Amino acid sequence: MKGSQDTATLNGERAAATAQQAGIVLVGNPNVGKSVLFSKLTGKFVIISNYPGTTVEIARGETRLNGEAVAVIDTPGVNELASRTGDAQVTCDVLRDRPAATIVQVADAKNLRRALLLTLQLAELGRPQMLVLNMMDELDRCGGRIDIRKLSELLGIPVVPTVATAGTGIHLLQKNVAAARKASDFVAHAVVPSGDPGADYDRNVERLKRVNEIMGQCYTLDRPRHPTFAQKLGWWATDPLRGTLLLALALYFMFWFVGLVGAGTFVNFFEEVVFHRHISPWAIRAVDAVLPFPHQHAMEPSEYKLEIPFTPTRGIELMTSTRETLAPKYSLSAGATLSWWQQALRFIHDFLVGEYGAITMAFSYGFAIVLPIVATFFLVFSLLEDSGYLPRLAVMVNRLFRGMGLNGKAVLPMVLGLGCDTMATMTTRILETRKERVITTLLLALAVPCSAQLGVLMAMMARISYPAAAFWVLLMVGVAFAVGWLAARVHPGARSDFIMELPPMRLPQFGNIAIKTLARLEWYLTEVIPLFVLGTAILFFLDRLDLLAKMARVCEPLVKGWLGLPPETANAFLIGFLRRDYGAVYLLNAATGANPTLSAHQVLVAMVTITLFMPCIATMFMISRELGKRTALWITLFIFPFAFFVGGVVHRLQHVLGF
Amino acid sequence: MNKPPHHYHLCPLCGFEFERTETHCADGCPMGKFCNLIRCPNCQYEFPAEPRLLGWVRRLFCREPSKATQREMVGLHELEVGEQGELVCLSCEQHARRNALAVYGLVPGIRLVLQQKRPTFVLRVGETELALESDIAREIFVKRIPHEHAAATAGGVTPA
Numbered sequence: 072m073k074g075s076q077d078t079a080t081l082n083g084e085r086a087a088a089t090a091q092q093a094g095i096v097l098v099g100n101p102n103v104g105k106s107v108l109f110s111k112l113t114g115k116f117v118i119i120s121n122y123p124g125t126t127v128e129i130a131r132g133e134t135r136l137n138g139e140a141v142a143v144i145d146t147p148g149v150n151e152l153a154s155r156t157g158d159a160q161v162t163c164d165v166l167r168d169r170p171a172a173t174i175v176q177v178a179d180a181k182n183l184r185r186a187l188l189l190t191l192q193l194a195e196l197g198r199p200q201m202l203v204l205n206m207m208d209e210l211d212r213c214g215g216r217i218d219i220r221k222l223s224e225l226l227g228i229p230v231v232p233t234v235a236t237a238g239t240g241i242h243l244l245q246k247n248v249a250a251a252r253k254a255s256d257f258v259a260h261a262v263v264p265s266g267d268p269g270a271d272y273d274r275n276v277e278r279l280k281r282v283n284e285i286m287g288q289c290y291t292l293d294r295p296r297h298p299t300f301a302q303k304l305g306w307w308a309t310d311p312l313r314g315t316l317l318l319a320l321a322l323y324f325m326f327w328f329v330g331l332v333g334a335g336t337f338v339n340f341f342e343e344v345v346f347h348r349h350i351s352p353w354a355i356r357a358v359d360a361v362l363p364f365p366h367q368h369a370m371e372p373s374e375y376k377l378e379i380p381f382t383p384t385r386g387i388e389l390m391t392s393t394r395e396t397l398a399p400k401y402s403l404s405a406g407a408t409l410s411w412w413q414q415a416l417r418f419i420h421d422f423l424v425g426e427y428g429a430i431t432m433a434f435s436y437g438f439a440i441v442l443p444i445v446a447t448f449f450l451v452f453s454l455l456e457d458s459g460y461l462p463r464l465a466v467m468v469n470r471l472f473r474g475m476g477l478n479g480k481a482v483l484p485m486v487l488g489l490g491c492d493t494m495a496t497m498t499t500r501i502l503e504t505r506k507e508r509v510i511t512t513l514l515l516a517l518a519v520p521c522s523a524q525l526g527v528l529m530a531m532m533a534r535i536s537y538p539a540a541a542f543w544v545l546l547m548v549g550v551a552f553a554v555g556w557l558a559a560r561v562h563p564g565a566r567s568d569f570i571m572e573l574p575p576m577r578l579p580q581f582g583n584i585a586i587k588t589l590a591r592l593e594w595y596l597t598e599v600i601p602l603f604v605l606g607t608a609i610l611f612f613l614d615r616l617d618l619l620a621k622m623a624r625v626c627e628p629l630v631k632g633w634l635g636l637p638p639e640t641a642n643a644f645l646i647g648f649l650r651r652d653y654g655a656v657y658l659l660n661a662a663t664g665a666n667p668t669l670s671a672h673q674v675l676v677a678m679v680t681i682t683l684f685m686p687c688i689a690t691m692f693m694i695s696r697e698l699g700k701r702t703a704l705w706i707t708l709f710i711f712p713f714a715f716f717v718g719g720v721v722h723r724l725q726h727v728l729g730f
Numbered sequence: 731m732n733k734p735p736h737h738y739h740l741c742p743l744c745g746f747e748f749e750r751t752e753t754h755c756a757d758g759c760p761m762g763k764f765c766n767l768i769r770c771p772n773c774q775y776e777f778p779a780e781p782r783l784l785g786w787v788r789r790l791f792c793r794e795p796s797k798a799t800q801r802e803m804v805g806l807h808e809l810e811v812g813e814q815g816e817l818v819c820l821s822c823e824q825h826a827r828r829n830a831l832a833v834y835g836l837v838p839g840i841r842l843v844l845q846q847k848r849p850t851f852v853l854r855v856g857e858t859e860l861a862l863e864s865d866i867a868r869e870i871f872v873k874r875i876p877h878e879h880a881a882a883t884a885g886g887v888t889p890a
């Protein structure tokens with residue numbers, strides 16, 4: 072007895088030494104709280120969501136153990152180590168590359184059986200390990216009890232209960248890392264080793280037998296008689312009838328919050344009050360003071376209306392105000408001739424605050440229009456993500472997606488694509504087969520407009536009739552399905568089985584939501600603002616070199632002949648190559664600006680064409696990073712001609728449609 | 731509720747009854763799709779099908795071997811919503827799929843509850859709720875657990 076204790080402490084000390092050298096690796100089933108635990112340990116933020124498969128890249132950080140810094144690595148969730156697909160591969164590689172690291176397995180205490188299956192597989196590696204039983208609060212709530220001491224004894228490794236979200240047990244965990252050691256033989260040798268991959272299943276069955284023996288000795292369950300409200304909500308969400316109602320409710324809420332409050336109330340405020348009345352005039356004055364040349368800026372009326380919207384046309388008006396503000400437009404003082412020096416000043420002046428100015432155009436678009444819309448969208452998305460609703464949405468749409476060679480899981484990137492297509496393209500990694508990734512990426516690039524673009528498109532929709540708006544929506548959905556269906560037939564390969572774990576519905580946590588929204592926003596802005604500045608700069612130089620008019624002439628057959636739009640709109644499509652929503656802003660100006668040049672029918676054609684454009688250059692780079700250059704090229708070569716093709720067809724159908 | 735029992739086969743080896751549609755001869759049979767051996771999803775034993783005429787005669791003169799509800803084993807899709815079952819075997823052809831289910835604890839002997847069938851199957855194993863397509867559900871064979879036993883063992887809450 073004494074001897075074994077001695078070796079245990081010896082092992083413990085050795086483990087402590089290695090832990091401090093090689094660090095610790097967090098391993099566990101998907102969605103058990105590894106990422107929460109990681110941020111509690113390291114103080115670093117990683118994306119945490121109530122959706123299996125969200126840690127697509129491994130995160131590294133440092134924690135303090137006994138006053139010393141120790142590296143911590145978060146890995147994607149795995150259900151077992153044997154399968155060699157995607158996430159499991161990443162986790163296996165991490166473990167292989169760090170042979171001296173301590174394995175800290177994080178488990179969902181409610182799902183002890185699945186966790187122990189993994190424990191057994193890890194034990195077979197013969198490395199120092201320990202077990203963290205997370206979500207003890209939820210275990211309590213569902214009436215489970217685990218005899219931790221007994222479990223630790225059976226496994227031969229430290230077992231620590233935690234509630235990661237509340238921070239309970241983190242200290243105990245840090246204290247016990249030093250005691251991590253090899254698991255008992257009872258656990259490590261539950262199956263005879265074999266190199267036959269076909270035997271994975273049989274070996275897991277053997278392991279689960281051992282797991283059941285262990286659980287019989289330390290786990291009891293006494294479930295409460297009545298389901299909780301969260302449980303019921305979860306069941307409703309996947310019910311054909313109630314689930315559809317819930318989906319409609321969720322969609323309306325999303326539309327209201329993002330489309331009306333975000334794109335309406337907030338954008339109005341930022342655009343009119345913050346930019347037009349304060350930042351722009353201030354920037355113009357500042358630039359004029361630094362770069363003086365004789366000119367006079369025009370005054371423009373700025374109208375602002377604050378209202379709480381209910382539907383696109385109805386709402387409660389709280390206040391209105393009108394005021395004259397300084398505009399970018401200016402005229403040279405009468406009789407003044409500019410020296411070359413003043414010419415140069417004027418050039419820079421125009422670049423900053425002119426009609427195509429970085430501040431007056433790029434920043435005002437990026438911060439006043441895109442930021443409020445995208446921020447509200449990411450907020451809603453984080454809420455949905457944390458509540459556990461998204462996997463249930465996947466259950467609802469699985470049938471529908473099957474026709475497109477996808478399975479329900481593809482709904483997550485699709486919904487995220489409504490926020491930012493680049494980010495969504497990256498998230499297609501949660502899909503298992505290449506075929507699914509390619510089709511989802513194609514559909515994202517083709518037919519899922521990001522929220523910034525949707526905001527602009529919705530503003531354009533004000534110019535067209537209700538039937539035309541409905542036609543636009545149906546056409547986009549139809550195109551998505553038709554292209555998806557075709558792609559599923561053309562692209563070789565199979566889709567994966569739809570086997571998906573439904574995490575419990577949870578009340579989203581405020582702090583987590585806030586951090587996640589901010590992190591996504593930051594990511595988005597660093598991707599987007601440089602593109603706006605670049606796009607504006609290109610426009611500015613083209614305008615200066617008088618190339619805009621020439622380009623318009625070159626594109627005339629396409630834009631005027633095929634689409635039936637005024638030649639100037641070529642600029643919009645040109646800039647649409649950079650970012651389609653920015654192109655849409657141009658069309659918006661042409662559609663609803665001071666003197667609109669587009670008819671209602673032309674607005675529809677323009678909307679259809681620009682919606683089907685490639686989202687932005689950044690998305691293209693992301694596609695080529697995720698799927699390779701060839702696929703990215705193919706997707707691009709398909710999308711642009713296709714967008715013009717559909718736009719032209721809609722134009723030809725004018726007489727048939729009547730709008 | 732349940733389809734009337736037709737085309738049921740009785741495995742001569744283990745006595746397991748199953749539907750024709752869900753069984754095929756093992757992959758790699760030299761006769762390919764012309765092979766008319768059928769395979770028992772329980773014990774994997776392959777045997778020739780009962781000639782159709784003989785089946786008619788038998789059904790005409792003999793009583794149905796057993797009602798669907800009393801049969802030992804049924805596909806998961808035959809369970810009622812809210813019913814419990816004990817998993818008997820997975821008949822998936824692909825190892826990967828079988829193992830994909832195993833890692834959620836779906837191995838012979840485990841108890842599960844069918845929570846819903848539409849639009850997609852959802853079952854509960856322990857505290858895990860798992861959604862599956864009907865194709866996969868058909869490959870999961872379970873033994874029904876009568877309600878009085880069910881309450882005592884896994885107990886608890888299921889959607890009404």
Ligand SMILES: Nc1nc2c(ncn2[C@@H]2O[C@H](COP(=O)(O)OP(=O)(O)O)[C@@H](O)[C@H]2O)c(=O)[nH]1
Nearest residue numbers: 102103104105106107119120121206234235236
């Ligand atoms: N109730 C409860 N929820 C938790 C706990 N730990 C994590 N969660 C939630 O579980 C979900 C998944 O967490 P995450 O860290 O992303 O899991 P990972 O996939 O293992 O990295 C999130 O919604 C967390 O808020 C816990 O101890 N108790």
Ligand SMILES: [Mg+2]
Nearest residue numbers: 105106125126
């Ligand atoms: Mg994670």
Ligand SMILES: [Zn+2]
Nearest residue numbers: 355359368401
């Ligand atoms: Zn000026």
Ligand SMILES: [Zn+2]
Nearest residue numbers: 755759765767
């Ligand atoms: Zn055969």
